[in-house]
Amino acid sequence: MHSFRKYLQQYVTLSDQEWSAITECLQRAELAKGQILLSEGKICRKVYFLESGYLRFFFSRDGQTISKFFTQPPNFFTVIRSFTQELPSDQGIEVLEDSVVWAMSREDAYALYRFPKWGEFVREIIQK
Secondary structure (H helix, E strand, C coil): CCHHHHHHCCCCCCCHHHHHHHHHHCEEEEECCCCEEECCCCECCEEEEEEEEEEEEEEEECCEEEEEEEECCCEEECCHHHHHHCCECCCEEEEEEEEEEEEEEHHHHHHHHHCHHHHHHHHHHHHC
């Protein structure tokens, strides 16, 4: 079973049709240690599922880089304010070790709301 489906099913039960629609929206990306997944000031246009690796969310203040939090798999993430409001991000995301993520565009994520289970999953994640 796909690791993202397994993760989703901790929150909702998906039909094969729903899962098929979701997989059409996912793009696998291999990220190298040290890579910046999202730079501060850029608009976050994707949501991600971290399959493997380790990431750091950070921001800058007074010329210093400050770690906000770290994330490890399995995790579904984005910079929510930037993603939903299409505003420049006030934080960045750095890859701390070679990682695999599954990315989904903002447009695809919103289009999947036609499936009630997707909306239920997103609400559960936001409330977590």
